Amino acid sequence: MSLTLRATRAGRVDRTKPLTFTFDGKTYRGFEGDTLASALLANGVHLMGRSFKYHRPRGVVTAGSDEPNALVSIGTGARHTPNLRAPQVELYDGLVAQSQNRWPSLSFDVGAINNVLSPLFVAGFYYKTFMWPNVAWKKLYEPIIRRAAGLGTASNEADPDHYSTRFPHCDVLVIGSGPAGLSAALAAARTGARVILCDEQSEFGGSLLSELHATIDGKPAAQWVADSVAELKVHASRVTILPRTQAFGYFAQNFIGLVERVTDHLAKPDPKLPRDRLWQVRAKQVVIATGAHERPMVFPDNDRPGIMLADAARTYANRYGVRPGGRAVVATAHDSAYQAALDLKAAGVSIELIADLRKEANGPLPMAARAAGIRVETGMAITGSTGHLRVSAALVSKLGTDGEEAIPCDLILMCGGWTPSVHLFSQSRGKLKFDETRQVFIPGESVQAERSAGACKGSESLMQAFDDGFAAGLDAAAKAGFSKGTKVTVKLAGVIDAHGGYLGAVPHPHDAGRVKAFVDFQNDVTAKDIKLATREGMRSIEHVKRYTTTGMATDQGKLSNMNALAIAAEALGKSIPAVGLTTFRQPYTPISFGAMANHSRGELFDPVRKTPTHAWAEAQGAVFEDVGLWKRAWYFPKAGEDMHQAVLRECKTVRDSAGVFDASTLGKIEVVGPDAAEFMNLLYTNPWSKLEVGRCRYGLMLNEAGFVMDDGVVGRIAQDRFHVTTTTGGAPRVLNHMEDYLQTEFPHLKVALTSTTEQYAVVAVQGPNARKIIAPLIEGIDISNEAMPHMSVRLGKICGVPTRLFRMSFTGELGFEVNVPADYGQAVWEAIWAEAQKYEACAYGTETMHVLRAEKGYIIVGQETDGTVTPNDLGLDWAIGKAKPDFVGKRSLIRPDLVKADRKQLVGLLTVDPQKVLEEGAQITLVGNPPAGTSALGHVTSSYQSAVLGRSFALAIVAAGRARMGETLYVPMPDGPIAVTVTDPVFYDKEGAKLHV
């Protein structure tokens, strides 16, 4: 179709910049400044979608983000984005758009059979129709419903775009840039305040962009908008103006989420730019100026393509220069539709009739319409429409009569009045109040530092919007501390105020059970459905909403809520406030997951912490595992080795010669102060007062309930200084636990805690040759067995850098842990490695560490323990300072349940078949094939193949385990039970001779 529907001059599109785009594969032309909806209308295309449930042909109804019908998919491949609102999609050259929810084509859709079958799909049909048989729900009904439901489909490919976020602060945030918002921003900006102005549209100005007649301070409205925006831009250092930016959520403490669509409107965006930018704004004061939504009229067949809101049609004509039809019938209950009729008439649309539901319409606008020669009928209802893919006639009736007149037309404009957009106010937890005179919900009491201005607070005239806006901007700035503002106003001419409004279904002479008068276009909910819900016992609007799904589509009932409420209220014989209003939820319009995730994807999803020797391990071909946020070397496979072979070799090498291990990730806490020992006495089960400087002790930490929460070796560096180590994953938790007790329970103790985890790189050298390996590198420390026994710590130097050298072992062999300042970690490691190679020692990873410690029966917190295990359960009673008056968890240890004889206790397990390696986590039972429902005696906590034992072995916790030594128990597995013998948990060097060499 040619561009004859486009006016030659009117509107804000740039006729020097023609654009080409496709819709369902067909090529069309539009101009820069068009939306997809305006460009399609300019090409005579009204049919833009199929409805959700009945697949009825639908056209665009609105000119904004509240659009329920014209939902389209944009883009191809990975950039295919479904369910975008055509009036919000800005046109660019090469745009590819597709309609949704139809097959095989938009004009012929097989799914439209649902419209014929609609008696089956009444409100609550899920609950009624798909009841039987039970099993069919999961297998049959749900999959079919899921496939049938939903509109567009998301791309299966990874999102190629990137997204960003920002946390700005401002004195005044103004949401919406219509007359009220723009005035508020101007007033606030002039006080010197920091202002953010955002608007969901591509241009600022809101309704002023469709305003042809008004002059503001003697200027045309559009010029006043341009001048105002220019004034705001002068203050760019403190005034941020954000077009294409949706305020989607109002959260606690004036935290407001905005999403800026940065590149969606560009044909060839700069790849450096994010697609969306999430602005997480903290505003001292907020001005909400979000306007009002025009309400559709609920009449039979009110959803045919060519039926749209009156003011939307006015916007298409005035802002985009598009004639949305040739012959129009206007159905209204509000004066504003008369302005639309007059403007469309001026644009060349023939206005066949204005049918006003009200008994009288004698305001200045209706009078002007009559004076312009338009046929105006009052007390007349629109009662139906004809047509299929485009409306062909409007049916109208005089109220109280049965006669129906058909008026041929290709456009029906409807206006049931205006609903203030109170979404964000309501999200801010502000209380709404019902204005009985105007029959609208408006903002009542504020909870947060915000105020509404203009149509969103129920103001009905343009002058009032300006006055509201200036006052709100001044008030917000003053409350944010900028009181230098002066009262401002504008001189307005050429506008006529409009009043009126109607809620609920329009009366009609048809059988109400047989017609479809849509209330919620997006979810295909009719007036009939709402009445049915009330008949079936739904009393509150919250119930009606869930039963019928009215207002539950992505448009959140912007157009439908008030009509649905009025229909329900009438059916229930209650007042509107008595039926209640549904909750407004974030997001105001759908926003992308990309915007919410923003930078948190791929490598940057979470911090990846690497140790100072990571690069060395990587170069050696180490395989890494994740432990908390850390990457730890898991094992070091040589060519041709799998994990099993590598670990067996590493284990054997450590026991035969030595191994070098990166222990840097272990948590380290420096406990310093005159009361340090007393603090340690209270936080750990062990006694610390008598630990000599230079000696170490294994420390066990319990929670208040008496269960093991962490462990680690602690060295006494000085009388008032302990070097505490924790598990890798437990480090932050243990420091928090310590701080918590220090600050709340033991504030009298003079002690301070400092995390030193990252201060030191830790190189563990373990094995019979450990001393020989480090000896040549150490200065100032006698590391002989006599001078530096097992469990001691010395300060000195290694390779010329300061070290805290621990003699300790988590392998059962002679061992040292070399702590050096982290930046020297890799260099010291390399020096040790050079020495280690002389003894054919190996580098080993966490898996070998796990096996070696298990051979010694050393526990790992979180593996042998699960938050319900006591020291006694683990055979660690020796670590409890019996003489100590108190420590965290002490009192709980004597609770009856914690001293029961049949508690699960740590034992070793040996399989009868020495090559069989048990599965960790497997259950343990008394007999091989226990009857279903039998409780397990316990479970396998650690299980490995051992090089030194030449067989498999496991650790487990088993009920009354220590009394079962030698007993045969069973580990039932899917392929049959495995017989195991209960043993002592120490498998290697029971007497500990190898530690003391």
Added chain:
Amino acid sequence: MSDLKITRRSAFEGLHPIQVEGSVTVAPTPYATRFSFRGDAKAASACSKGFGVLLPNDLLKAESDQGRTAISLGPDEWLLIAPDGEVESLEAAIAKALGDQHQSLVDISHRNTAFTVSGLKAETLLASGCLLDLHISAFPVGMATRTIYSKADIILWRTAPDTFHVELWRSFVPFVWGLLEEAAHEV
């Protein structure tokens, strides 16, 4: 022995510089001596003598003199920053100044590392992950605080109208750097 050549490796090794011409630069700071000092006001006042810079009593304040800085992070907590290589001398000086007063001085020279964010868009770049109001009226020169950048703990200190000093634990450097790199594309 000590004739071994031991190289110090910065946590920033291998990272690309972040520089947007005329807008913002992110650059590692030189190695430094750092201590976490914990003690009461009396101990802090004594420590000031040993350290050579007054440990500020007011919260969120940084005091600098002759290349040394003391940042108050809490009612009994200060971060002390001095030129590299002064761990032992400062430990001795502070211990002497304090006598037998209770205190906790812990060397964190290698735990922490730092970079500066400078330029016209320094505030904007930091606002990509920092939730605080960084406007000069809310966060003036000489202000410092412990806060977060995205998921990493940082200490943020404004050293000049267009320059921030950011302290963080060394293993969080690649994460924070990666985010800043991404955000710098669009400040």
